[in-house]
Amino acid sequence: MTFPHLMLFLHLVGVVVWVGGMAFAYLCLRPAATALPPAQRLPLWAAVFARFFPLVWTSVALIAASGVAMLVDTGFARAPVAWHVMLVTGFVMIAVFVWIWAGPWRALQAAVAGENWAGGAVALNLIRQRVAFNLALGFVTIAIATLGLGL
Ligand code: HEM
Structure with a gap:
């Protein structure tokens, strides 16, 4: 490969932004x-994810490619x-990120736009559970990548 260090750099930039x-x-x-x-809490989260999720899409593209x-x-x-x-x-x-993006993220946006706080709380809770799963799997993946874990 012409730029092996560049590939590893782009890979780790994506990992740092997403998992961090x-x-x-x-x-x-x-x-x-x-x-x-x-x-106040639900519009805050909608505004946070509206900024974070495009960064995750960029990170996903960098990491996978x-x-x-x-x-x-x-x-x-x-x-x-x-x-x-x-x-x-x-x-x-x-896949879990796409599942968040296509499901509860859309539901959270609609709920916030309609000031439906009960529906928004349900959507936010689903996002929270799936982010917790991805955060844990992200740490496991970093451990496998760096420690090998006997593999
Ligand atoms: C999407 C599929 C992925 C593929 C095909 C892939 C593949 C690779 C490859 C081939 C390397 C180079 C290893 C080396 O040169 O030693 C690497 C490094 C690494 N990957 Fe991934 N990776 C993927 C996703 C991820 C994810 C999601 C994470 C973290 C959440 C991750 C974390 C790392 C880390 C920390 C390294 C550096 C390991 C080192 O240099 O010791 N990777 N990956």
Whole structure:
């Protein structure tokens, strides 16, 4: 490959923005925002995701394109098992993100536009659960990528 370091750089930029953003949202913003009433909390989250999700789409494109490029360059047969596992966990994370984006994210936007706070809280809770799953799988994937975990 002509620019192997560039591929790894782009891969890790995507990982940092996506997993780091989820960690900030889940571990810092969420506990702080629970103090707000729904009429303020739900529009705040809608405004946060309206900025974060385009960054996630960019990160997903960078991670998938650079990851597959590095894998193809080494060759699937010669690549360590950990890389194959990363391919699977990475695409599971991407599928969960698309599931958030196409489902509860649309529902949250509609609920906020209609000032339907009960419906918005249900949608936000679904987003929270799926982000928690992706955050955990993101840490597992980083551990597999860097530690190998015997794979
Ligand atoms: C979408 C499918 C993915 C594929 C095909 C893929 C593939 C790869 C490949 C081939 C490498 C190069 C390993 C090396 O040169 O040592 C790599 C590195 C890495 N990947 Fe992925 N990856 C994917 C998704 C992810 C995701 C979702 C994460 C984190 C949440 C992640 C985290 C990492 C890390 C931290 C490294 C650096 C490992 C190191 O250099 O020690 N990858 N990935």
